[in-house]
Amino acid sequence: MEMKYLKMSRRGFLKVAAGTGALTLGSGLLDFNKWSHANADLPLMRIPTFCGGCGNRCALLAFVKNGKLLKIEGNPEANGNLGTVCPRGHGYVHDLYSPDRLKEPLKRVGDRFEPISWEQAYKEIAEKTKAILKKDGPQKVFWINFPQSNSMFAQRFMNAIGSPHYFTHGSTCYTARNAGWAVTVGELPSNDLSNSRYILIIGRNPAGGIDLGQVKRILEAKGKGAKVVVIDPRHSETAIVADEWLPIKPGTDLAFLLSLIHVMVSQGLYDKKFVSEKTIGFQQLEEEIGGYTPAWAEKICEIPAKTIIRIAREMAQVRPRALLHVGYHAAFGSQYLNSFQTVRALAIANSLLGNINREGGIYFPCSAKLGQLDPKHPTPDPIKIPKADGTGMPGRYPLGSQGDGIAHAIPELALRGELKAGFVYHNNPLRTNPNPKRVIAGYKNLELLVVIDTFLSETASIAHYVLPESFFLERDEAIDNKHSGKRAQISIQQQVVKPMYNTRPGTQIIIELAKHLGVGKYFNFSVGEANRLRLEPLGVKLEDLMKQGVLAVGEKWKEGFDELKTASGKVEIYSRLLEGLGFSPIPRWEEPLVSPDTKDPHSFRLLHGKQSVQTHSMTANQPYLMAVSRRYDLIRIWMNRGRGEQLGLKDGDWVQVQSVVGEGKIQVRLTEGLHPSCVWLPSGYGIFSKHLKTAFDVGLSYNDFLPTLFDPTVGHAMASEVIVRVTKA
Amino acid sequence: MNRSFARGAIYNNLSYCYTYPNEEVCSWLMNGRWMEEIHTALIILTEKPEGLFPPFEGLLAEKTLPGLGSEYARLFNAVAPPYGSAYFGKDGLVPANRTSELCRLYHEARFTLKKDMKDFPDHIVHELEYMGILAGQEGQASGRTKIGLEEMQMNFFSRYLLPWVSEFCKRVAENSRSGFYLSLSLLTGRFINLEKDYLGVPEELK
Numbered sequence: 023m024e025m026k027y028l029k030m031s032r033r034g035f036l037k038v039a040a041g042t043g044a045l046t047l048g049s050g051l052l053d054f055n056k057w058s059h060a061n062a063d064l065p066l067m068r069i070p071t072f073c074g075g076c077g078n079r080c081a082l083l084a085f086v087k088n089g090k091l092l093k094i095e096g097n098p099e100a101n102g103n104l105g106t107v108c109p110r111g112h113g114y115v116h117d118l119y120s121p122d123r124l125k126e127p128l129k130r131v132g133d134r135f136e137p138i139s140w141e142q143a144y145k146e147i148a149e150k151t152k153a154i155l156k157k158d159g160p161q162k163v164f165w166i167n168f169p170q171s172n173s174m175f176a177q178r179f180m181n182a183i184g185s186p187h188y189f190t191h192g193s194t195c196y197t198a199r200n201a202g203w204a205v206t207v208g209e210l211p212s213n214d215l216s217n218s219r220y221i222l223i224i225g226r227n228p229a230g231g232i233d234l235g236q237v238k239r240i241l242e243a244k245g246k247g248a249k250v251v252v253i254d255p256r257h258s259e260t261a262i263v264a265d266e267w268l269p270i271k272p273g274t275d276l277a278f279l280l281s282l283i284h285v286m287v288s289q290g291l292y293d294k295k296f297v298s299e300k301t302i303g304f305q306q307l308e309e310e311i312g313g314y315t316p317a318w319a320e321k322i323c324e325i326p327a328k329t330i331i332r333i334a335r336e337m338a339q340v341r342p343r344a345l346l347h348v349g350y351h352a353a354f355g356s357q358y359l360n361s362f363q364t365v366r367a368l369a370i371a372n373s374l375l376g377n378i379n380r381e382g383g384i385y386f387p388c389s390a391k392l393g394q395l396d397p398k399h400p401t402p403d404p405i406k407i408p409k410a411d412g413t414g415m416p417g418r419y420p421l422g423s424q425g426d427g428i429a430h431a432i433p434e435l436a437l438r439g440e441l442k443a444g445f446v447y448h449n450n451p452l453r454t455n456p457n458p459k460r461v462i463a464g465y466k467n468l469e470l471l472v473v474i475d476t477f478l479s480e481t482a483s484i485a486h487y488v489l490p491e492s493f494f495l496e497r498d499e500a501i502d503n504k505h506s507g508k509r510a511q512i513s514i515q516q517q518v519v520k521p522m523y524n525t526r527p528g529t530q531i532i533i534e535l536a537k538h539l540g541v542g543k544y545f546n547f548s549v550g551e552a553n554r555l556r557l558e559p560l561g562v563k564l565e566d567l568m569k570q571g572v573l574a575v576g577e578k579w580k581e582g583f584d585e586l587k588t589a590s591g592k593v594e595i596y597s598r599l600l601e602g603l604g605f606s607p608i609p610r611w612e613e614p615l616v617s618p619d620t621k622d623p624h625s626f627r628l629l630h631g632k633q634s635v636q637t638h639s640m641t642a643n644q645p646y647l648m649a650v651s652r653r654y655d656l657i658r659i660w661m662n663r664g665r666g667e668q669l670g671l672k673d674g675d676w677v678q679v680q681s682v683v684g685e686g687k688i689q690v691r692l693t694e695g696l697h698p699s700c701v702w703l704p705s706g707y708g709i710f711s712k713h714l715k716t717a718f719d720v721g722l723s724y725n726d727f728l729p730t731l732f733d734p735t736v737g738h739a740m741a742s743e744v745i746v747r748v749t750k751a
Numbered sequence: 752m753n754r755s756f757a758r759g760a761i762y763n764n765l766s767y768c769y770t771y772p773n774e775e776v777c778s779w780l781m782n783g784r785w786m787e788e789i790h791t792a793l794i795i796l797t798e799k800p801e802g803l804f805p806p807f808e809g810l811l812a813e814k815t816l817p818g819l820g821s822e823y824a825r826l827f828n829a830v831a832p833p834y835g836s837a838y839f840g841k842d843g844l845v846p847a848n849r850t851s852e853l854c855r856l857y858h859e860a861r862f863t864l865k866k867d868m869k870d871f872p873d874h875i876v877h878e879l880e881y882m883g884i885l886a887g888q889e890g891q892a893s894g895r896t897k898i899g900l901e902e903m904q905m906n907f908f909s910r911y912l913l914p915w916v917s918e919f920c921k922r923v924a925e926n927s928r929s930g931f932y933l934s935l936s937l938l939t940g941r942f943i944n945l946e947k948d949y950l951g952v953p954e955e956l957k
Contacts, residue, residue, distance in 0.1 A: 033767070034877045035862045035884060241829075263829040 061088045069518045070097055070571020072502065074494030075114035076637040077169060078102055078233060079504055081572045082111070084495060084518040091118060091495060091519055096234075099572045101507035103234040109635045110232070113647035117493065118519070122643060122715060123476055124490035125523035135488065140526070140534075143487055148538035150470045150486075151183075154443045160184035161407050162440070166191075166429055167447035171502035171515060172529045175545075175552075176447060179532050181402035182541035186409045187441065191454060192426030194739045199354040201421040201736045202365025205597050207378060208587030209386060212506070213348050215239035217382040220337050220344035221250045224275055224368070225353030229259035232634045237263075251333065253278065253325070254352070256660065256702050257695030259634060269697045272627050272742060273614030274323035275353045276360045279346075279367035280611060281319030281330050284311045286374045289331075291338035293376025300583075301373055303596020303608065310608045322611075324697075341375040343382030352631060356738035360612040362421070366597075367609040373593040379583045386583070387506035390575050392556040395547065399555075402544050410440045412737065419737030420603050428737040430455045430730060433464020443470035445535075447528060448491070452480035453639040453709065456728035456739055457683050474531055477643065478713035490525040497527035501553050501567065508579040512562065513572045514553070605735055615731070615743040618699055623668055624747045626661070627700040628681065630724035636706030642717035643709065651707075657721035658691040660702040661748065666692040669750065676751035681727035681744055687751045688722045701748060755890030757792035758949075761942055762883030764789050768935050769833060769876045772819040780811050780931075789938070796945060803945065805937040810930040822929040831922035835873035838915035853911060857881065860903060875919065878912050901950075909952045916943050 081100035085092045098105035127143040128135040164187035180188040216239040228236035252264040261267040316327030337344040377383025411431040412418030435441045473485040499515040536545040585591035601607040619625040673692040707721025731740040764785040793800035853872045889900040923936035
């Protein structure tokens, strides 16, 4: 053998100059070792809490030594994360010690901020809010927050001042999904993944989304022999573990589902007993569905007819232990003009499998019924004024969610003078709403903007007052019943370390604002007392919950159902409610609002989605997470390799992306893992607040390209109804 | 060629075989010289190399190459993680101290992972390549340096490679839909066993 073969160049390693590598590392380790030795004999405290790194609120065990956070682990008792912590959870905790954190209340003076005391800030905010309440009425004031365990206190605050304008980010995320399921089966169900034998996931990516409990349950099902099929224009993180990935043409999921239903019905694959006893409108469905053959669907959604037939048969063989995933954001949540009817079709396909509230199918999870603060603390009267965004109003957005509102309508309402004062809590609409130029104009038009946050986000940067919230590890908060499942669970967020700066917990800020605004009679309690009152009906002691972090309560889930929460008590395949509102009572094929120009090689539909290391704009400034994003080139825009090569692009080239509302430059990632008709942008980048030093000016946000749109049923943002032109930069 | 160079050659070639099969890697695999090289090296290491070298012929035809990437993703992302830490932590979690320990070890040998390397330091590609580097250095060294390099190999091999590679190879062999990765896992497992006998295991780990 010749020696030349043996001298392979080093691919993964670099030679380090003698001594320097060890020294550099040594000095880094020395600091940690010093700290570790100095604290070796001090006790290690284990404090349960839950994560603030995204909306999942995964239960954690935080380990603290000498007042410093040492590490976190997943709480093994928690339904939601089953003892695991995702990358962003691990990264986000480091923000506790970030130098970019807000350290004291701020007041805008001209074009800069000046420190202000809490008391003075409350006084000035209350004066300005009261003036607006008196002059223009309570409906001119709005509140928006990311849904979290203390949302009930924010809603109480808005009820107390008399305004209907409480919002979450829902209209840009999930409201179509919730409405579609509610109309069809009465409420939003869950997926019994671990007991299923066939899991069909359309446009949902729990491995990137990220839902650790679901990922573990999918893998558990696979371990027991279940088949997993992912239908998604992108080869997502979930597609990696699937048995089959079917790259559907974006916006055509409804065609696939209608055709799947067609096969189930025409070939008699459905659960006849369930359909006859537990549904209404099957006959109308049979009449409607005749034309939606697999051959018809293949031309639209590009999934082969024989594959559609095969999937229907495979699912029927194992029903009711087969499910079509309930979905979340893409395809169903808020993406397309047809999203609402797509969810309806999804729910109907599930019910044809007879899997509603069945083991291995779709089920209604047990959720803890927490107690009320009444009668000890009076509840404000419910608000009767309609929302200015048209939520729930016939002729406008009749199926919009009252609990979420239509948050991306706020800028238009502010520009029209229908909203004059806003409280933005743990939310960043300037970066997370479509069409930022319009959003900035709207929010800047407010007479009063108060932002409660931990960092000086884009929205905080234009506020009149910024109230710094304690980091989630520094505060006691409301108990939570989010992680429902086969048995209800309650969990608690509690203080792990003392606040480092002059910050306050969110609930305390709400209570103090209420007192300054003259509605303190509804807020004569502390978080601790409220928690005790809410636990009373469950027979659980607050101390026990604080010790365990998570407790199972109530009875276990039972299979089957007598009546659903729909008007008929049955699965409403045919909806009289929709008929009365002038919408199609049975799902019918509906084209997406816009489509790429097939004659223009530069024309693409713009899609977006989450990665497992970032939660929208919330975590982008976290240096460890951004380092992961950079290391793995996660910031680029994805494009189908064939389409990219047609445009003369190479992997890593810079491209110009342009839509009707925005443009920007970014590096391209050419891949076989994307449908040719679209490009895909990861969520979380494109930060333009200069105060967020790590994330500033890195990558692009899909919101920069989205026009402000409202779906006619729910009012959601239709955030994938946008065409962009992509050219070499 | 001495025994150290032969071992180094096998480690290096195996390492490259476990990298993602992009165009460059596929072309290298198709070239086939790596098979000759491993085979020749095995002749130096053992009197009966035939039983160690599984059949690779015909497994890397032009028509099978396009599917190799997706099989790589399926196999190594879900079924058989190619990271040592996936086999040690409970529930497959990565114990951070283990990977940082590994980085420290690389540094102590005056090596660091290149900045564009996007896998964890305990990826099989890196661990095999590192062993290849040490074996190659040992081949050129003498006296105390040579003994020192032998000890480093024994320690690294027995603490970081040996404890998980057999299980990894077993999972690949049981789940592979590609003849190439099946044969590669068999070859890897057999070579690791050969190395175990050659390098030995420190007393405290026995």
